[in-house]
Amino acid sequence: xxxxxxxxxxxxxxxxxxxxxxxxxxxxxxxxxxxxxxxxxxxxxxxxxxxxxxxxxxxxxxxxxxxxxxxxxxxxxxxxxxxxxxxxxxxxxxxxxxxxxxxxxxxxxxxxxxxxxxxxxxxxxxxxxxxxxxxxxxxxxxxxxxxxxxxxxxxxxxxxxxxxxxxxxxxxxxxxxxxxxxxxxxxxxxxxxxxxxxxxxxxxxxxxxxxxxxxxxxxxxxxxxxxxxxxxxxxxxxxxxxxxxxxxxxxxxxxxxxxxxxxxxxxxxxxxxxxxxxxxxxxxxxxxxxxxxxxxxxxxxxxxxxxxxxxxxxxxxxxxxxxxxxxxxxxxxxxxxxxxxxxxxxxxxxxxxxxxxxxxxxxxxxxxxxxxxxxxxxxxxxxxxxxxxxxxxxxxxxxxxxxxxxxxxxxxxxxxxxxxxxxxxxxxxxxxxxxxxxxxxxxxxxxxxxxxxxxxxxxxxxxxxxxxxxxxxxxxxxxxxxxxxxxxxxxxxxxxxxxxxxxxxxxxxxxxxxxxxxxxxxxxxxxxxxxxxxxxxxxxxxxxxxxxxxxxxxxxxxxxxxxxxxxxxxxxxxxxxxxxxxxxxxxxxxxxxxxxxxxxxxxxxxxxxxxxxxxxxxxxxxxxxxxxxxxxxxxxxxxxxxxxxxxxxxxxxxxxxxxxxxxxxxxxxxxxxxxxxxxxxxxxxxxxxxxxxxxxxxxxxxxxxxxxxxxxxxxxxxxxxxxxxxxxxxxxxxxxxxxxxxxxxxxxxxxxxxxxxxxxxxxxxxxxxxxxxxxxxxxxxxxxxxxxxxxxxxxxxxxxxxxxxxxxxxxxxxxxxxxxxxxxxxxxxxxxxxxxx
Amino acid sequence: xxxxxxxxxxxxxxxxxxxxxxxxxxxxxxxxxxxxxxxxxxxxxxxxxxxxxxxxxxxxxxxxxxxxxxxxxxxxxxxxxxxxxxxxxxxxxxxxxxxxxxxxxxxxxxxxxxxxxxxxxxxxxxxxxxxxxxxxxxxxxxxxxxxxxxxxxxxxxxxx
Ligand code: FES
Ligand code: FES
Numbered sequence: 001x002x003x004x005x006x007x008x009x010x011x012x013x014x015x016x017x018x019x020x021x022x023x024x025x026x027x028x029x030x031x032x033x034x035x036x037x038x039x040x041x042x043x044x045x046x047x048x049x050x051x052x053x054x055x056x057x058x059x060x061x062x063x064x065x066x067x068x069x070x071x072x073x074x075x076x077x078x079x080x081x082x083x084x085x086x087x088x089x090x091x092x093x094x095x096x097x098x099x100x101x102x103x104x105x106x107x108x109x110x111x112x113x114x115x116x117x118x119x120x121x122x123x124x125x126x127x128x129x130x131x132x133x134x135x136x137x138x139x140x141x142x143x144x145x146x147x148x149x150x151x152x153x154x155x156x157x158x159x160x161x162x163x164x165x166x167x168x169x170x171x172x173x174x175x176x177x178x179x180x181x182x183x184x185x186x187x188x189x190x191x192x193x194x195x196x197x198x199x200x201x202x203x204x205x206x207x208x209x210x211x212x213x214x215x216x217x218x219x220x221x222x223x224x225x226x227x228x229x230x231x232x233x234x235x236x237x238x239x240x241x242x243x244x245x246x247x248x249x250x251x252x253x254x255x256x257x258x259x260x261x262x263x264x265x266x267x268x269x270x271x272x273x274x275x276x277x278x279x280x281x282x283x284x285x286x287x288x289x290x291x292x293x294x295x296x297x298x299x300x301x302x303x304x305x306x307x308x309x310x311x312x313x314x315x316x317x318x319x320x321x322x323x324x325x326x327x328x329x330x331x332x333x334x335x336x337x338x339x340x341x342x343x344x345x346x347x348x349x350x351x352x353x354x355x356x357x358x359x360x361x362x363x364x365x366x367x368x369x370x371x372x373x374x375x376x377x378x379x380x381x382x383x384x385x386x387x388x389x390x391x392x393x394x395x396x397x398x399x400x401x402x403x404x405x406x407x408x409x410x411x412x413x414x415x416x417x418x419x420x421x422x423x424x425x426x427x428x429x430x431x432x433x434x435x436x437x438x439x440x441x442x443x444x445x446x447x448x449x450x451x452x453x454x455x456x457x458x459x460x461x462x463x464x465x466x467x468x469x470x471x472x473x474x475x476x477x478x479x480x481x482x483x484x485x486x487x488x489x490x491x492x493x494x495x496x497x498x499x500x501x502x503x504x505x506x507x508x509x510x511x512x513x514x515x516x517x518x519x520x521x522x523x524x525x526x527x528x529x530x531x532x533x534x535x536x537x538x539x540x541x542x543x544x545x546x547x548x549x550x551x552x553x554x555x556x557x558x559x560x561x562x563x564x565x566x567x568x569x570x571x572x573x574x575x576x577x578x579x580x581x582x583x584x585x586x587x588x589x590x591x592x593x594x595x596x597x598x599x600x601x602x603x604x605x606x607x608x609x610x611x612x613x614x615x616x617x618x619x620x621x622x623x624x625x626x627x628x629x630x631x632x633x634x635x636x637x638x639x640x641x642x643x644x645x646x647x648x649x650x651x652x653x654x655x656x657x658x659x660x661x662x663x664x665x666x667x668x669x670x671x672x673x674x675x676x677x678x679x680x681x682x683x684x685x686x687x688x689x690x691x692x693x694x695x696x697x698x699x700x701x702x703x704x705x706x707x708x709x710x711x712x713x714x715x716x717x718x719x720x721x722x723x724x725x726x727x728x729x730x731x732x733x734x735x736x737x738x739x740x741x742x743x744x745x746x747x748x749x750x751x752x753x754x755x756x757x758x759x760x761x762x763x764x765x766x767x768x769x770x771x772x773x774x775x776x777x778x779x780x781x782x783x784x785x786x787x788x789x790x791x792x793x794x795x796x797x798x799x800x801x802x803x804x805x806x807x808x809x810x811x812x813x814x815x816x817x818x819x820x821x822x823x824x825x826x827x828x829x830x831x832x833x834x835x836x837x
Numbered sequence: 838x839x840x841x842x843x844x845x846x847x848x849x850x851x852x853x854x855x856x857x858x859x860x861x862x863x864x865x866x867x868x869x870x871x872x873x874x875x876x877x878x879x880x881x882x883x884x885x886x887x888x889x890x891x892x893x894x895x896x897x898x899x900x901x902x903x904x905x906x907x908x909x910x911x912x913x914x915x916x917x918x919x920x921x922x923x924x925x926x927x928x929x930x931x932x933x934x935x936x937x938x939x940x941x942x943x944x945x946x947x948x949x950x951x952x953x954x955x956x957x958x959x960x961x962x963x964x965x966x967x968x969x970x971x972x973x974x975x976x977x978x979x980x981x982x983x984x985x986x987x988x989x990x991x992x993x994x995x996x997x
Contacts, residue, residue: 018929018930018932019929019932021937022928022929022934022937023929024937025934025937025940026912026921026925026928026929026934026937026940026944027872027912027913027916027921027925028870028871028872028873028911028912028913028941029872029913030871030872030874030937032871032874032938034874034875035865035871125855125857208972209936209938209972210876210882210884210936210938210939210970210971210972210973211874211876211936211938212875212876257936257937258936259874259936259937259938260935260936260938260972260973262972291878292876292877292878292879292882293878293879514936515935515936515937515973516935517935683932684932686932686978687932687935687973687974687978688935690974690975690976690977690978691935691972691973691974691975692975693975694974694975694976695972695975717877717878717879717881718877718879718881718882718970719879719881723970723972724976725963725966725967725968725969725970725976726962726963726964726966726967726969726971726976726979726980727963727964727966727967729963729975729976729977731959731977731980732975732977755975
């Protein structure tokens with residue numbers, strides 16, 4: 001046997017490697033959960049509540065049971081004793097209130113879309129047909145729908161709790177000893193400074209991953225095997241075990257190809273628990289795949305806050321104090337990190353600015369709507385949106401140029417490491433550099449000139465320029481800090497690096513990719529570390545039996561925590577290989593150095609003897625001649641727990657044109673320069689930024705989950721929940737500046753959420769900037785043409801009109817293929833007038 | 838049940854299907870062509886896009902029985918053995934996919950777009966892909982990929 005490694009290319013870190021994982025995906029050789037077919041497999045269909053809040057009087061399943069192919073119909077009552085309660089991993093206060101969260105509702109439903117019964121049948125179509133036959137008798141209860149009214153307890157989402165307030169959580173810099181007293185400074189500013197007070201609405205969004213969630217459970221082996229479209233196979237396994245009282249060792253969870261998540265698949269879902277229960281009851285493999293409508297309705301939503309802010313500054317523009325009061329909509333239940341999601345923004349409203357005092361108070365409120373939880377950025381987009389809007393408002397108040405005002409107040413590069421008013425230590429950054437680069441790429445001055453010209457001309461199409469200079473906390477998270485925040489788990493990540501006899505390398509990672517390109521990036525890390533070829537590294541993940549230890553993928557944590565674990569494990573491989581290499585070279589281990597994949601005696605020069613990592617691996621495998629007392633294995637594991645968060649930052653600039661006659665907003669230019677630390681793969685980093693931008697821009701302009709006054713989700717399909725298309729977006733200009741993070745060896749800061757966090761305020765600021773001279777000082781998101789138009793027409797008054805729930809016509813009769821359905825039409829769509837319900 | 842004859846990716850199939858069965862379900866569940874996926878239930882996302890007699894269709898919007906006597910090409914039928922179709926290559930080269938769920942439909946639609954218009958402007962590309970949703974990429978690199986494929990002659994007969 002010989003060592004057959006590929007010749008090594010140049011340094012990998014920083015190389016724009018095309019992705020390893022693409023080949024299968026572009027040829028359709030994919031493993032989505034819904035592709036799985038197992039012998040004897042049964043299919044599930046859910047019966048969901050049409051009411052936001054109702055008592056379940058009876059569930060009649062007789063007709064459904066008699067339908068063709070139906071094996072079982074399961075109601076909440078059938079499983080009340082065994083289904084446990086879905087987990088909330090983050091009780092933010094000791095006295096937090098929360099209702100039990102059953103997978104199948106037993107006697108009451110608390111949101112429209114909640115599962116009340118499950119049909120198990122031989123085919124998916126039979127299950128769906130029979131689900132129509134389940135007859136549920138409800139008694140409607142008053143529903144808590146409007147967030148502010150819910151906070152005032154006008155109607156109770158869960159009458160037994162006696163209040164809609166789940167918890168109140170506060171951070172105060174004076175109390176924490178990290179800053180001054182916010183009220184004192186605001187009072188002082190009212191006398192001889194400026195105080196800006198605003199209230200913003202951060203609307204409800206739906207993550208809208210493209211692959212609908214799907215789960216298959218096979219109970220026929222020694223273990224229950226669950227395939228699920230999840231971001232968190234490890235957490236899911238643990239939670240299934242604790243929720244259902246099954247031994248953790250009897251559960252294996254596999255996340256095969258997963259089609260996006262964005263936080264939306266960071267959950268332990270009722271549907272996963274139900275599929276598990278159905279498989280256990282029937283003894284046969286069961287599958288559930290949701291429809292898109294079900295996904296929009298019942299997969300968790302994100303954001304949904306009212307944000308009240310008070311900012312105090314000196315007359316010269318120096319910011320002093322920031323007071324933040326958030327009302328956050330939990331929806332009907334607390335999911336895995338529902339309660340903590342707004343808290344993830346708690347330390348970020350102060351952002352990159354040097355406030356003297358800061359206070360953040362969050363009131364978590366229940367309503368009878370789909371529950372909320374993490375969505376790309378989770379808490380930090382809300383924070384960034386609010387503070388960047390406030391900085392613009394302060395600039396207007398003072399008659400200052402908004403970028404210059406930011407500059408005056410941000411942390412200067414020579415001040416790093418900088419301890420923020422929240423007590424977080426920002427390790428590195430250079431806001432000046434990123435901003436300078438962004439302004440140059442954007443032609444900031446040129447666009448400002450054009451803006452002035454258009455204003456002077458009274459052009460009906462006005463130009464607006466929006467700024468967002470942001471930072472975020474990533475690399476979730478130091479376990480100790482999570483403990484202080486009362487989170488139910490740690491934030492470490494695990495990796496194994498295994499040297500095969502042929503010199504190939506297997507990397508096992510606890511991170512669980514679903515589009516991020518970990519296989520490529522991890523290969524690059526290991527190739528550099530061990531001096532092997534990129535192609536010789538195989539990355540294994542997403543199966544709790546293959547990668548038994550991990551905390552999965554969310555919070556821009558994979559590279560900075562998971563990648564660092566890989567690097568540490570690879571370091572250990574080198575350490576273990578050293579004495580063996582020394583033995584092979586007949587040298588002392590201390591005299592060896594390891595460069596470019598070879599061990600050689602330090603200073604031996606060109607012709608000196610050396611041995612490659614592959615040769616050491618083979619010798620270790622053979623184990624014929626190893627030094628005394630050395631185990632025949634190079635395989636190494638590492639579990640990395642970060643000591644601090646990482647703090648990516650950047651400057652985003654957006655130019656929009658606003659048609660003042662129609663309210664139409666069109667994007668003219670978008671430039672962002674992000675500092676995400678050391679870049680392992682520029683191609684992947686760029687892609688992450690692009691995708692994040694589109695989502696953040698979509699919050700600003702297009703997306704909102706809208707409920708009618710009955711609590712029915714009106715934007716419950718892709719017709720009404722308007723994701724951006726290629727025609728809505730533009731090509732972006734992206735670039736990077738680099739100040740390496742100091743908290744991991746790679747120097748990376750995390751990039752998954754940056755684009756999404758930063759872009760929303762840049763866009764909204766630009767829209768308002770375009771019409772500010774017409775007297776507009778706020779427009780509620782999404783800034784639809786109607787809202788923009790109304791804001792212009794009612795200029796001077798702050799508009800806070802909700803998106804109206806009436807649906808508009810889905811069909812344009814003049815377009816092809818949109819004829820009103822007539823006899824013989826088989827598409828089954830509703831009549832084109834749109835009944836709205 | 839209705840009997841249909843459909844050629845899928847060059848192979849003739851004769852099958853009994855329920856009249857209500859959608860083409861996409863036929864492809865996935867009966868023919869085993871799971872490369873084509875379902876992303877919505879309102880014909881908005883385009884994840885299910887295939888070619889029917891060489892023109893793109895959303896296979897969730899076509900009944901299996903409507904494909905009777907026709908030829909269907911899916912994402913699994915466009916490479917020439919190990920040699921990728923130029924559009925697949927372009928998606929790989931330009932990092933035009935992340936999770937890959939929209940990708941089969943996006944590639945099939947992009948090929949159709951260039952068949953119609955071998956030299957589209959950026960705007961024409963963007964409008965040509967309007968019926969296909971991607972949540973990961975922000976479309977930036979997808980547009981670049983289509984431009985690269987156009988440069989390589991896809992649509993001008995040089996697709997392979
Ligand atoms: S599945 Fe066909 S368009 Fe969405
Ligand atoms: S790559 Fe994930 S939806 Fe397009």
